[in-house]
Amino acid sequence: MKHTITFIGAGNMAEAIITGLINTGCPKERIFVTNKSNNERLIYMNNNYGIGVNHDREIKELIDQSEVVILAMKPKDLFPALDHLRSHLQNNQLIISVLAGTSSKQISDYLGTQNPIVRAMPNTSATVGESATGIARGANADDSHLRIAEEIFSAIGTTTIVDEEDLHLVTGLAGSGPAYIYRIVESLEQAAVTLGLEQEAAKALVRQVIVGAAEMLKDLDVDPGELRRKVTSPGGTTAAGLEALENNQLSKALFEAVKEATIRSQELGKQQY
Ligand SMILES: NC(=O)C1=CN([C@@H]2O[C@H](COP(=O)(O)OP(=O)(O)OC[C@H]3O[C@@H](n4cnc5c(N)ncnc54)[C@H](OP(=O)(O)O)[C@@H]3O)[C@@H](O)[C@H]2O)C=CC1
Ligand SMILES: O=C(O)[C@@H]1CCC=N1
Structure with missing residues (x-):
């Protein structure tokens, strides 16, 4: 995995994906994670996985180094997170959302940028490299962005490309x-x-x-x-x-x-x- 990734959200799903990535050989230097306020959680992520966290760096520094930003907060926390993220984003950075339900259009409209967005619906079996992940091309994304998402998520299990409208069903079946x-x-x-x-x-x-x-x-x-x-x-x-x-x-x-x-x-x- 050659991309540098920042996770926005350090919860169960982010940890499952990070564990899977590291277990399949992704260099820990290429993974960063930030959250809203739980500093103990970031210390845990840093101690356990050796990845970069933003309790000792600015979020801008993490985002600047990343080709891919993975949104991994609950849907209710999305908009405040995007408010914080917006000013740090560069237009060519790929956003991958693992949020249930929320469409790429909602994310793109709220951000107001041209960043390509791909949606992925993994599951917690990512922890042992056995996620069944559905992936869908979203706003502003082309085949090259889908390939990047496939590369990332194939490190943690199988990937299946679907239309974005089918991700609700993929979530009810494979995410849950x-x-x-x-x-x-x-x-x-x-x-x-x-x-x-x-x-x-x-x-x-x-x-x-x-x-x-x-x-x-x-x-x-x-x-x-x-x-x-x-x-x-x-x-x-x-x-x-x-x-x-x-x-x-x-x-x-x-x-x-x-x-x-x-x-x-x-x-x-x-x-x-
Ligand atoms: N759990 C699962 O099996 C799956 C979950 N998903 C999706 O993944 C997403 C996350 O789920 P899950 O990991 O279970 O949730 P958790 O509650 O475990 O984690 C949520 C994370 O989001 C962070 N967060 C909240 N607000 C912000 C913000 N404004 N900026 C940055 N980070 C923020 C929280 O930080 P803090 O602790 O500091 O508040 C926390 O680290 C959801 O959208 C869910 O739909 C998808 C597939 C499977
Ligand atoms: O329960 C949820 O909403 C999330 C999405 C899929 C699995 N967990």
């Missing part, structure tokens, strides 16, 4: 997706304990079930239906479990989860702050 899986893990553990297994045994078994199934999907490139059928003996235990899942509306629950998260992303994009 890890939380759905963690929730399923919690429920499986809870079920096993309630039905009589020791907590430690339940924890070890459920985690490995998820990891094993995920690795099968990743390594074998086989349809999940086919993998499911290989587990399911006619008249056996899996068939009984799957029937209970559908009787209790698993497919409907997951459909509703993706739909409601997508709607929430659309709402976040409409809010005026």
Whole structure:
């Protein structure tokens, strides 16, 4: 990764991306991070990752050195952050927003500059280099800007180019997706304990079930239906479990989860702050 990047926002998502970048060999000298006020957090980021932070440098100094600025604050904090950033930006610097909901037009209109904007929707699995990131060309951006975003985010997992209007759905599916899986893990553990297994045994078994199934999907490139059928003996235990899942509306629950998260992303994009 040859670009120098400043993250505006030092929270969970920025840390996940930074961890992934550093673990895949990005020089720490090329990464800077700033936030609103939490100095302890910047000290932590500096101590843990060796990256530049702005508690001992001016934000102007960080931005001046960067070809790419990644916006990583909550949508409600965007406009104050842009107010602070505007006067330091040069026109050729690429802005990448990981904000849910907020369109590149909203960012561009509020900034009032011609900076190219690309939107990316990663997820926290970036921490282990396994994000599923959706990327969309936004205001003033061309193919070269998309390529830069792809280069950055391919260091932390897979990248899929989509139209910007589809990023709401990508957010509801892939940005939020890890939380759905963690929730399923919690429920499986809870079920096993309630039905009589020791907590430690339940924890070890459920985690490995998820990891094993995920690795099968990743390594074998086989349809999940086919993998499911290989587990399911006619008249056996899996068939009984799957029937209970559908009787209790698993497919409907997951459909509703993706739909409601997508709607929430659309709402976040409409809010005026
Ligand atoms: N968490 C996730 O799984 C994902 C999150 N996203 C998106 O990433 C963004 C950040 O989420 P997340 O990391 O979870 O949020 P966090 O609350 O963990 O972090 C937000 C960060 O933004 C900083 N911030 C707030 N206001 C400003 C400002 N005016 N100038 C500079 N920095 C500011 C905060 O600083 P301080 O602490 O000093 O207030 C904090 O470091 C959101 O827009 C979210 O939609 C996208 C994909 C997945
Ligand atoms: O919950 C959120 O709004 C953010 C966006 C995707 C994942 N986390």
